[in-house]
Amino acid sequence: MTEQNTPSTDSRLQELEAPVRRALERASALGASAAEAGVTAETGLSTTVRLGEVETLEYHRDRGIVVTVYFGQCKGSASSADTSMDAIDEAVAKACSIARHTAEDDCAGLAPAERMATHLPDLDLLHPWSLSPDDMIELATRCEASALAVDSRIDNSEGATLSSHERRRVYGNSHGLVAGYPSSYHSVSCSVIARDDSGMQRDYWYSAARDPADLKSAESIGQTAGERTVRRLGARKLSTRTAPVLFPPNLARGLIGHFLGAIQGGAQYRRTSFLLDAAGQQVFPSFVSICERPLIPKGVGSAAMDSEGVATANRDLLQDGVLAGYILGSYSARKLGLETTGNAGGVHNILVNGRAGADQASLMGDMGTGFLVTELIGQGVNPTTGDYSRGAAGYWIENGEVAYPVHEITIAGNLIDMYMNLVAIGEDADVQSNVRCGSILLESMTIAGN
Numbered sequence: 019m020t021e022q023n024t025p026s027t028d029s030r031l032q033e034l035e036a037p038v039r040r041a042l043e044r045a046s047a048l049g050a051s052a053a054e055a056g057v058t059a060e061t062g063l064s065t066t067v068r069l070g071e072v073e074t075l076e077y078h079r080d081r082g083i084v085v086t087v088y089f090g091q092c093k094g095s096a097s098s099a100d101t102s103m104d105a106i107d108e109a110v111a112k113a114c115s116i117a118r119h120t121a122e123d124d125c126a127g128l129a130p131a132e133r134m135a136t137h138l139p140d141l142d143l144l145h146p147w148s149l150s151p152d153d154m155i156e157l158a159t160r161c162e163a164s165a166l167a168v169d170s171r172i173d174n175s176e177g178a179t180l181s182s183h184e185r186r187r188v189y190g191n192s193h194g195l196v197a198g199y200p201s202s203y204h205s206v207s208c209s210v211i212a213r214d215d216s217g218m219q220r221d222y223w224y225s226a227a228r229d230p231a232d233l234k235s236a237e238s239i240g241q242t243a244g245e246r247t248v249r250r251l252g253a254r255k256l257s258t259r260t261a262p263v264l265f266p267p268n269l270a271r272g273l274i275g276h277f278l279g280a281i282q283g284g285a286q287y288r289r290t291s292f293l294l295d296a297a298g299q300q301v302f303p304s305f306v307s308i309c310e311r312p313l314i315p316k317g318v319g320s321a322a323m324d325s326e327g328v329a330t331a332n333r334d335l336l337q338d339g340v341l342a343g344y345i346l347g348s349y350s351a352r353k354l355g356l357e358t359t360g361n362a363g364g365v366h367n368i369l370v371n372g373r374a375g376a377d378q379a380s381l382m383g384d385m386g387t388g389f390l391v392t393e394l395i396g397q398g399v400n401p402t403t404g405d406y407s408r409g410a411a412g413y414w415i416e417n418g419e420v421a422y423p424v425h426e427i428t429i430a431g432n433l434i435d436m437y438m439n440l441v442a443i444g445e446d447a448d449v450q451s452n453v454r455c456g457s458i459l460l461e462s463m464t465i466a467g468n
Contacts, residue, residue, distance in 0.1 A: 028186070034188040035198070037055075037057050038189070044110040048110065049089070050114060050192075053085065055083060055086070060081075060186075062076075064076050065181075075151055075155070081099065082097060084096075088127055091124060092121070092123075093120055125349050129347070129358055134191075138197055141315055143201035143202065143228055145231070146184060147202070161178035161237065161239055162177065163240065165244035168245055175210045176210065179205075179208075182204045183204070184200065185203075189325065189327050205227075208240045209243060210244055210247050214252070221392075224450075225239050226451075227318075227450065249423060255425065256468070259465050261465055262387070262463075263388060263390075263459075264390045266378050269394060275453060279291075279401055282345050287354050291401065292403055292434060293404075301340070302438065303440055306370070307370075309332065311367045312366030318449075319451075320366060324360045325363030326347060326363075328348070328360040333359065348362060370447070376446070376456070384418075386417065388414075394410055406433050409428055410427055410429045427466060441460065441461050
């Protein structure tokens, strides 16, 4: 394959190409039959203000290289936080030494040469946020102050946090590929505590985006956090029962995340998935479709190539409720006798179709009586069996309206049944994540309470 290069006006990205090329050249000189290397450079600034005082102000600047070499189908890897030429030479030598003492693996090797990304379109992923530390502190202070001003019963705070990060990664391998791209990610969040005769409650809100211009204002984030917290005062427990459960968009994506984990190639070939060998089977109702769209401009999960240099592409994961295929890198694909789907390193912008015009409010009306979950606690999900049990808080809904806040309960079920008993998905997708999903209404779950 002829060598591919990433045209870039980003000088800091171009600087990362030299250590990648050096690693590949050294690996070849030491007799490796194939090699790959990735250099990542990250910078970030974040601050947390609590009760009007600066609690943390952190700046980080990280840079490192990971080198993998192959001697036939024997593999060795090494990494270094030092990207000087001498350090790279040492890392490559260590990787070669490891490979010579490693057993052959029939599935080891680079991704196929014909699948390499030959062109990286500009996905508009880099948007620096030119804030000084003082600017960040001021914004965080305003965010928290807005939350505290919502109600006099808000008497404590876990703080308001602002963060701004830039990342640049260049990947290359002995197919001739050397390519990379820069990106940014920024966020604002706030969490406060309210108190009355019934006890204390806390809640939060946030905004996140590639482009700081797409963030909600610091004041609105604070106000929403304050309002959500006050609404939880007077929370009650429920008696144990079975009832419909509604997940808002920021929690609904977690349900989809469990599905994505179950169809990962690693879970399939290790036989540790609750959706084992499910390709071609009905796993959701027929009105549900899920697709991957990796080339959305400014998308949180956008990328024109995966971590092995394979070009990404649009694909359907779920068509009319039927699983169309798995999420694969080259290694898991070989283990399963399949081809890579360009997902080494993860998925890229998962879109879940929603019912036109439906949102959280309309699905509450559809539900009539049931539980709206707004917080999940703990990690009680078994990825092998699909058993699901999480601590939860939220609101009891009657006649489509909030009746009262609820806390200290557990919601439980099995993901296989939960997916098949899905009643509706809203169109109110949260685009601040790699998984874009609207509100999800489930027909029923067990609610364990008093």
